[in-house]
Amino acid sequence: MSTSVIDYSIEPPSVTGNPSAVSIDHSVSAPLDRKPSRGWWIGISITGTMLAIGIGCISWLFWKGTGVWGVNQPVGWGFAIVNFVFWVGIGHAGTLISAILFLLRQRWRTGIARFAEAMTIFAVICALIFPLIHTGRPWLAAVYLLPYPNQHGVWVNFTSPLLWDVFAVSTYFTVSFVFWYVGLIPDFATLRDHTASKVKKVIYSTLSLGWRHSNRHWQHYEKAYLILAGFSTPLVLSVHTIVSFDFAVSVIPGWHTTIFPPYFVAGAVFSGFAMVQNVLIVTRRFFNLEHIITVDHLDNMNKVILLTGSMVGYAYGMEFFIAWYGGNPLESFVFLNRAMGPYAWAYWTMVTCNVVLPQLFWFRKIRRNIVVMFILGITVNIGMWFERFVIVVTSLSRDFLPSSWHHYAPTLNDIGVLIGSFGLFFTLVLLFVRVLPVVSISEVKATLPGGQPNHH
């Protein structure tokens, strides 16, 4: 065993193997130019089947109504809200990587930012499905979600957290999409000049809008990117804050707490990083991008997972402390009920996956071991899904009036829709890796050794 000391004052290079700019073009565009591999077809047939299950379940839901779900009084918020909060949380890592790490000048973000942003968009699409379908008749949803002048002369309630949610999540989706597209413009231009196919050339030309890599444009472009990053940062914090308001503004014991906004944001980053880490591990392996998405990047991501996981663990502890310190018997009952009641199995799954297991990332060897970190990433997401389940279901199933207590259990349809959302997410990811550059070509080139002038 070597006893060499690692010098952490030196930033590791953001790419390894000293690739040239041309080879970056080739590495990134290779998956777009060749026919899909067998592994890809197998993957998309699995995710496509999951998606089909979800579409079938949602069609049945529309036909029969929300009675096909396990929700009933008093648990009116079941899987749909759990899944919504879960998917919105997954999306947050993408914005964090692309915006916050950009503002913090973290060069290691360049290799993973594009992928993380795409996952943000896909996760928000998955999330948006749930509030829409939980209305039962989503084709009428626009009527009561959007403020428009109508014959009744009424407006939506702008002071309701549920409406804040509509504005926050749709703004988040729009801004993430714009941010992503602006980042893609120079890459589309590079692909336009790189491709040999005429059809692709037309598509890439259209999408590139005619980008010419002109420095007079780069000057404004960089300004715009900085502005977008500056806006995305408070935006991403606001989105999960507002999602947590859906709970915190109500008066249900276990929800009515001021710790919810920071706790939700930390949890969102936590689960999102785990998801990005998982998908990146598979992508870099299949598309030979190990030199662009390096182990150092994954190591850094695991550090963020460790940090946010510990923050989430602190929040769990603090909730118990306040339940005792606040002296409210309903509040203390809810938390004892979480840890020892009928959903104790879910609670302890959550604690194990979110607080205990990520502590393994204190060890550098584990942070750099692909197999172990992949498994830990999966457990983090299982834990974070259960966290939302515990919050939504335990508080509702045993609220103020013991005579109306009710045990919530999902139906097959609930589970089918959840499977379908994973199917949609991974189908979109698989399509994305086939048709768009998964790594930001221009940003990686800018961080190559010798890519910038020596200052004289």
Added chain:
Amino acid sequence: MDKKILYSITALFDTPDGIIHAAEEVRRAGYKKYDVHTPYPMHGMNDAMDLKDSKLGFITLAAGLLGGAGIFGFVTWVFVKDYPNVIGGKPYFSWPAFVPITFEITVLSAVLVTVGALIAFFFKFPNNSHPLHDTLYMKSVSSDKFGISIQADDPMFDEEKATALLQTLHAQSVQPVYYDEEELTRSWSTFDPKFLLLLAGVAIIVSGATYVTMNILLYLPPFDWMSNQNKFKPQSTTEQYSDLRMMRPSVEGTVARGFMPYPYHGNPDAAGKNLVNPLPASKGVIEIGRTKFLTFCSPCHGNFARGDSRLRGQFPNPPTLHSDKVRNWPDGNIYHVITEGQNIMPSYASQITRDERWAIVHYVRTLQRAFNAKESDQQ
């Protein structure tokens, strides 16, 4: 293709230092219309080209402030002026609850306007017909080379001098770029038949899809299950009852809660003797009486109850209410006639409530007094 029009002289460089040096030299030589093309933004290039700071931030600031102020003002207007509603015992102008929406819309408008302005005004995109497109030069700077291009429309441009300047900078290659003949001669007309056909096609598809959605799709199951519910509606028919009516008539002798049946049925004298107008002859009551009189009574009795029907003889004229007979009736008699009808006048009991009938009685008395005023009234 005999005479090509020159767009610019371009030069390619291999290293970042080379292109920075080249940009500085070209600027020092006094050129204004030149541009540098690099596959990624180059540190220090803005100084080398002596570019002023981007003004984009001001647009963002203006758009964000306008969007934020606009939505805050709109929500305030909704809650204070247009549809005031007490929510949770808070004041109408409970501004802390307006903050989340204001924040989101500020971000949204700032971002969309910034990117829109960036693309449309700062880049003048989309533009896929620039002379540099599809050149070897563009393909090189798209990948790993760094290029500089001195445009022919610069006032001090001279083809040989520019070429010589770039060659002294140790460029990898120096090439002229010409306008594309096809792009220069191509002209677009708004009234091009193909374009008009396209517009018409888009219009037909959009309106057709809208029509199908709004008029057909939304009336197919399951989308119509809000309006077609599995239940009987009041005016519908059913085979279940012999009279086919879904809405059942009330059982004989049913009395509505809080209402006594009219006790003087067919007995106007008793009504006149026993009933007393319970309402005061106040301005408000008379006003209600006037409204109801004009609605229900005036078509036959005339606006001033003079029996001058507006039906102009198509219907037997009713009597005037200013006759001695009616003037001497007690209030109860008039009430009785409204309630039960008289001769061919039907009962108005189902149209006019009891209080309204008494108000009408007051109004009729008012009219009678106006048309037969006493000496004392006129002073």
